[in-house]
Amino acid sequence: MRSFPAxxxxxxALLLVALAIPLLTDNSYYxxxxxxxxxxxxxxxxxxxxAGYAGQLSLAHAGFFGMGAYTLGLLMAKAQMSFLVSxxxxxxxxxxxxxxxxxxxxxxxxxxxxxxSLCMGVIISLVIEKWESLTEGVRGLLGIPIPKIGSFEFxxxxxxxxxxxxxxxxxxxxxxxxxxxxxxxxxxxxxNSEELAEALGxxxxxxxxxxxxxxxxxxxxxxxxxxxxxxxxxxxxxxIEHAFEMLxxxxxxxxxxxxxxLVGTALVMAMMQLLQSWQDYRMIIFGPIxxxxxxxxxxxxxxxxxxxxxxxxxxxxxxxDNENRVIEKGTTDRRLAGGEIDA
Amino acid sequence: xxxxFQQIVNGLVLGSIYSLVAxxxxxxxxxxxxxxxxxxxxxxxxxxxxxxxxxxxxxSYWPAILxxxxxxxxxxxxxxxxxxxxxxxxxxxxxMIASIGVMLFIEATARKMWGSDYRxxxxxxxxxxxxxxxxxxxxxxxVILSAIALMIGLNLFxxxxxxxxxxxxxxxxxxxxxxxxxxxxxxSLMTFAIASxxxxxxxxxxxxxxxxxxxxxxxxxLKAFVIIVLGGMGSIPGAVLGGxxxxxxxxISGTYINSEYKDLAAFALLVFILTVRPxxxxxxxxx
Numbered sequence: 001m002r003s004f005p006a007x008x009x010x011x012x013a014l015l016l017v018a019l020a021i022p023l024l025t026d027n028s029y030y031x032x033x034x035x036x037x038x039x040x041x042x043x044x045x046x047x048x049x050x051a052g053y054a055g056q057l058s059l060a061h062a063g064f065f066g067m068g069a070y071t072l073g074l075l076m077a078k079a080q081m082s083f084l085v086s087x088x089x090x091x092x093x094x095x096x097x098x099x100x101x102x103x104x105x106x107x108x109x110x111x112x113x114x115x116x117s118l119c120m121g122v123i124i125s126l127v128i129e130k131w132e133s134l135t136e137g138v139r140g141l142l143g144i145p146i147p148k149i150g151s152f153e154f155x156x157x158x159x160x161x162x163x164x165x166x167x168x169x170x171x172x173x174x175x176x177x178x179x180x181x182x183x184x185x186x187x188x189x190x191x192n193s194e195e196l197a198e199a200l201g202x203x204x205x206x207x208x209x210x211x212x213x214x215x216x217x218x219x220x221x222x223x224x225x226x227x228x229x230x231x232x233x234x235x236x237x238x239x240i241e242h243a244f245e246m247l248x249x250x251x252x253x254x255x256x257x258x259x260x261x262l263v264g265t266a267l268v269m270a271m272m273q274l275l276q277s278w279q280d281y282r283m284i285i286f287g288p289i290x291x292x293x294x295x296x297x298x299x300x301x302x303x304x305x306x307x308x309x310x311x312x313x314x315x316x317x318x319x320x321d322n323e324n325r326v327i328e329k330g331t332t333d334r335r336l337a338g339g340e341i342d343a
Numbered sequence: 344x345x346x347x348f349q350q351i352v353n354g355l356v357l358g359s360i361y362s363l364v365a366x367x368x369x370x371x372x373x374x375x376x377x378x379x380x381x382x383x384x385x386x387x388x389x390x391x392x393x394x395x396x397x398x399x400x401x402x403s404y405w406p407a408i409l410x411x412x413x414x415x416x417x418x419x420x421x422x423x424x425x426x427x428x429x430x431x432x433x434x435x436x437x438x439m440i441a442s443i444g445v446m447l448f449i450e451a452t453a454r455k456m457w458g459s460d461y462r463x464x465x466x467x468x469x470x471x472x473x474x475x476x477x478x479x480x481x482x483x484x485x486v487i488l489s490a491i492a493l494m495i496g497l498n499l500f501x502x503x504x505x506x507x508x509x510x511x512x513x514x515x516x517x518x519x520x521x522x523x524x525x526x527x528x529x530x531s532l533m534t535f536a537i538a539s540x541x542x543x544x545x546x547x548x549x550x551x552x553x554x555x556x557x558x559x560x561x562x563x564x565l566k567a568f569v570i571i572v573l574g575g576m577g578s579i580p581g582a583v584l585g586g587x588x589x590x591x592x593x594x595i596s597g598t599y600i601n602s603e604y605k606d607l608a609a610f611a612l613l614v615f616i617l618t619v620r621p622x623x624x625x626x627x628x629x630x
Contacts, residue, residue: 057436104614107621111378111576114439115568116617119610122565126607240561244443251440280455287448291426294437294444 018165022158031157033273037266038168039226044249044261045175046218051247052256053184054211055191056106059243060117063124064216066238068094068223070128070135073144073233083147083154087224094220095213102212106205109194118240125238137235144231160229167225171218176258178214187211191256248286251293254300263301348477350594356483356552358590359490363545364563365570365582366497367538373514373577374534377427377438381445382542383564387453389415389543390550390559394464404467408547412540419539423532431531446564453557466551486548493544494583497537501579510534514577562606569613 022031043065051057071090075081081089105116128135135141147154147163154160178184186207189197198204227233236242245268253264272282297304364386371379392414396407426445430438468481500507513520513530521527546560553559570589574581589609597605 051436055436057439104618108617110435111372111376111439112572112617112621115378115572116613119565119569119613123607123610123614126604126610130604130607244447247440247443280451283447283451284455287444287446287451290444290447291441294433294441295429298433298437 015169019162022161026158028157031161033269035157035161035164035229037262037269038164039222039229040246040249040269041262041265042168042171042225043219043222044246044253044265045171046215046222047246047250048215048255048257048261049175049178049187049218050211050215051250052260053179053187053191054208055187056208056212057114058117058212058215059114059240059247060101060121060124061215061219061246062240062242063121063238064094064098064219065223065226065242066128066235067097067124068220069227069233069237070141070223071220072224073141073227074134076147076228077141077144080145083228084149087221087228090224090227091217091221094223095217098213098216098220099209101216102209106208106212118243121238121240121243125235125240128238129235135235140232140234142232144227144233146231147228154228164225164229167221171221172258172262179258183207183210188256248290251290251300254302254304254306255298257300257302257306260300260302267301345476346598347595350598351591352477352479352483352487354591354594355587356486356590357594358587359487360545360549360586361563361566361570361590362583362586363490363493363541363548365567365574365586366494366579367541368567369571369574369577369579369582370510370514370534370538372571373579374510374531375427375431375438376435377442378568378576379427379538380439380442380564381422381449382538383560383562383567384446384449384453385415385419385539385560386542386546386563387555387557387560388418388449388546389539390464390546390555391453391457392543393547393550394462394555397464408544411547412543415539415543416536419535420532422539423535427535428528428531450557450561457557459557461554461556463554464550468551482551486552489548490545493541497541498579506533510537566609569609572613573616 021034025031043061046064047058047061068090071093072083072086075086075089076083101117101120105113105120108116129137131137132139147160152159154163179187186197186202189200189202190204190207194204197207223237226237249264249268250261251264252268253262254260268286272286275282275285278285293300299307364382367385368379368382371377371382389411392411393407396402396410397404402410422445426441427438430441466480466482468485470481471478472481472484501511502508509520509525509530510533512523513525513527517527520530566589567586570585571578571582573588574583574585589612592612593605593608596608600608
């Protein structure tokens with residue numbers, strides 16, 4: 001999965017372009033869209049860690065996004081705390097809650113985990129919506145002050161753009177380091193077969209919790225940045241539809257690829273913007289796209305590109321095939337292992 | 344005390360609906376190991392078909408339900424053939440995601456075609472029956488009795504007919520079922536048909552009590568998943584029992600604790616039970 005970017009110049013070039021965009025245009029429409037893409041990419045890259053690399057499909061991430069957003073919003077608006085402290089607290093809180101939820105839920109396997117995480121997401125969003133004395137419920141949380149670091153105010157779109165870009169780059173860098181380290185390989189081995197990983201002496205539970213906490217931290221960070229940028233929150237940020245949208249971004253871009261979250265989020269969000277006048281038809285189009293992707297392009301755009309390139313170079317065609325076979329075999333085995341049903 | 348018994352009846356009504364939906368999900372899971380997230384939306388479609396059959400085409404209540412069940416059986420079979428059968432050999436996460444895609448599509452389509460308005464279906468049975476000092480609307484009694492009839496019917500079909508027992512055989516042991524010559528594709532097609540039909544029946548029965556709107560299936564779907572996790576995924580008695588437990592828990596906690604948090608009860612129950620017993624209440628063996 002490491003084959004993109006092909007040359008070592010791609011990343012610095014992309015970064016340079018990203019840094020230069022606000023200098024070239026001050027059209028706040030485009031900057032706003034890029035900011036939203038960055039924020040959701042951070043959250044989706046978290047989902048990618050647990051669902052893509054560790055193989056545990058979590059649908060609670062919209063909930064954690066909302067939790068991060070509301071923590072920052074409430075601390076800044078109601079407790080008058082500074083932006084940085086609130087940000088750290090928001091990230092810490094989602095991490096701690098993530099650890100507790102992970103300890104309970106990661107004992108469950110496969111579908112049980114997916115369903116449990118879905119319910120966790122619903123619980124978080126219901127709590128945000130119903131706990132009106134704290135969160136203002138459906139009226140929405142207003143009056144989040146402008147984020148400030150020291151004496152510098154992030155009041156312009158451009159300054160927010162650089163702030164959020166910084167965190168995006170940081171998140172992607174950390175993800176890259178994790179994926180290329182032994183820890184990342186541990187995650188992948190768990191995805192391929194938990195039994196095998198356990199037999200190799202990997203502490204499966206600990207690794208899964210680590211992946212889950214990392215992913216909730218990223219979701220919480222994205223949520224906190226979202227709250228600091230929009231400075232207005234409604235309970236629908238935590239709604240389960242966002243979890244499904246994140247899944248769509250992830251699958252389009254390519255699950256368990258480093259660049260998939262960015263590519264998928266950018267592409268789908270841009271398309272959704274273009275189809276704005278077709279608002280009502282959005283999911284009529286994207287629902288079937290989701291189905292077609294899992295049928296014909298299960299590794300998304302980045303996965304397909306990587307495979308294509310590896311084939312063209314045909315350096316080691318057997319390795320790709322072997323890899324495929326191992327992954328497929330792993331999943332088949334898992335199904336057989338968990339395939340006992342009582343009717 | 345009268346309030347308590349009233350809530351028991353309400354709980355039974357809710358539980359009947361939940362059980363019927365959960366039965367469909369558990370049947371599909373038993374055969375295909377697929378948690379069908381789109382199932383609640385088939386339920387929603389069923390309610391709409393019944394609604395339009397009655398209001399636009401002037402059918403009376405029972406023929407409208409029959410038509411709706413038939414329509415959903417066809418839709419369920421189409422889904423199985425077009426979406427889930429091709430994915431059967433893919434990793435399981437794929438078919439689960441595909442079902443989410445189907446779900447998004449159905450809900451958006453319903454919203455586009457029929458708007459987001461809440462619609463009310465008038466029950467032809469709006470009389471009230473006095474039963475041991477309790478006043479119950481006839482529609483509620485019909486829901487409870489029809490649900491029981493459907494469950495008994497399903498049970499007889501699965502246990503007493505050859506076609507029905509192929510479903511059970513495949514749920515119990517896939518490879519064994521193949522060895523005795525059971526056609527997997529036929530069985531999964533049939534399972535989808537039955538499950539979708541049950542969802543349509545449940546929705547049509549509930550429509551006069553609840554309102555009909557595009558996202559009506561989402562919550563029912565989530566709760567049905569809570570039920571089958573509680574009951575053990577793939578377990579038929581678990582789905583029925585879990586449905587009634589959840590229905591009763593919801594109506595009683597809604598009255599005595601706080602109706603604002605009524606929807607939370609189900610999920611809190613799930614979190615609690617899975618914390619204590621990670622395999623669900625009725626699962627036969629530990630995973």
